[in-house]
Amino acid sequence: MRTVSAALALIGGVMCAFLLDVEEDVPAARQSVAAFPPAPTGGVPPPAGDGAQGAVARAATPTSHTRWPHGTGSFPVALSARGERYRALVEQAAREYTLDSALLHAVIATESAYDPRAVSPKGAVGLMQLMPETARRYGVSDAFDPGENVRAGARYLRDLLARFDNDVALSLAAYNAGERAVIDRGYRIPPYKETLRYVPAVLARYREIKGLPDS
Template structure:
């Protein structure tokens, strides 16, 4: 379940994540290599590396064979396919990597368009109504802003505009843009234009970046500025959640969220 995964990753109890994808296309994750089917999905720093006694590069994670299968799962998932045309449109219009949008949505809502957080963040990209208003969503005689944000096209359009704004604000620095998306622009400013010291925000940034890098071809990562798409296109990830806004998928009756499908324990 997604909730178990959020606790698993966001409370710092785990170092490594192992995965295998079964014949039905469902990915299974575990803290250890339970059997020969499991491949390394993510390897965390050792205690010595966290303490600065060893450079992280001396213990690099191998490129997991399961990565291509995770990418394939995103390509064939009904939840992703249902909104892929909206994602492509937003990526092209805002000149943002499609994979970055996918990583944010997977982390924020598990691709559940009806997700509503306890703090009022709504839809695929978990937008607060006030933020949505800044980026073009207006109430009408028939539909409130909250209702409109449940529409995937409206939500992705406003969320991608907000993300593009943040990327421009921080000169294309994806990690700072993600930190602001999670904790707010003011928090990043107060931190001296660095990722704020909030543990949840630091984990959120790490989580989205890990998935972004998993979905994105390494050759493209090395060839241009992260997150900014020069005209099309496709950073690395464990999934967590925007805990600052209480982002957990809704108990939608329209199907289990993507992340709940991917991460079964």
Template sequence: MFAPRALLTLVVAGLLVSARAARAGELYSYVDDDGVMHFSNAPTDARYRKLGKKATAGGVYRATAQARALPLPRAGAQDRYVEHIRAAAAKYRIPEALLLAVMAVESNFDHRAVSEKGAVGLMQLMPGTAKDMYVADAYEPAQNIEGGARYLRILANMYDGDLVRTLAAYNAGPDAVRRAGGEVPDIPETREYVRKVVALYEAYKAGR
């Protein structure tokens, strides 16, 4: 997902913050002249201000104008899946808004969607990932959503609740993040993917 942790425009309130991260202490942030929000638990710049308890792990995310202006899918596209989304979000402690954002970018809420690489369904699960997440039928909405939420939870735990790396790994795979030294792989598709998901996540949280 993005250059050396290069990208997150807004504090991701309450998102995927692991217990360990929460115990690590308070987080601080500031927005520089370029509109980039910086995070740290050991502030070294006078511009840092303490965040509330609901904050994301460290990192910087610069959303492009395209990502910030990204329109939401047509109204009501996700309505038929609300029950499944709520159940999966509660079970795996993933914000409903995040599941909606991932689904919107992955498949635009089309449970029949199939990518050129063979990813299937609402959360675009690859066959191997679907199997690992105990998804017997990736075209079946409830199974696909639960499988995607389960995978997001596993990745969130792997990266100590860091949203940027979690989404990068969801898109490009944990191996790609590892090869990038634990940072966002230098893959344009992955960088833009994370930008879009974060922008939509913020929009869904705001009720837009």
């Protein structure tokens, strides 16, 4: 089994693959988890085999069939000043949805750099960059409110982990590109430039927050 750290150590060797065999952009909207079937019984398939996309997917995957634990009980040890401002909020959401708070921090740092007023060109809003349909699904009345945004984002991430058999790389890919993009590609990381950068970026930030070594 590969650990998070071991998988992250492979990323540097395949960064050039981002320039090959990839599609230009992610879909304009992220799809609701309610719209698609669950992952196949027995877990998701391994990342794509040959070519640049397969290499990046393998490097980005922290656990090739090693699943993300439910509620590790560990907490971030290295946060930016902005991150510290939201530490209590993130840890509360992590406990509520049995997530590692460091993973939530890594997603927030990558998505919005802890800017609660952030709005993407595609309409994603707030700390965890919720798309409007995701905000509606999770009952968010004000996506700019840090508490509502983080709780909904944490719940969405937990739902993705459940759908993708606790495969954190696929769940992060779905958070970025939408579930349909992952499912339509045989439960593999979709070959979008943004997504192929996003998954390793979140995992690298996770390692940094946890204070894990580079290799």
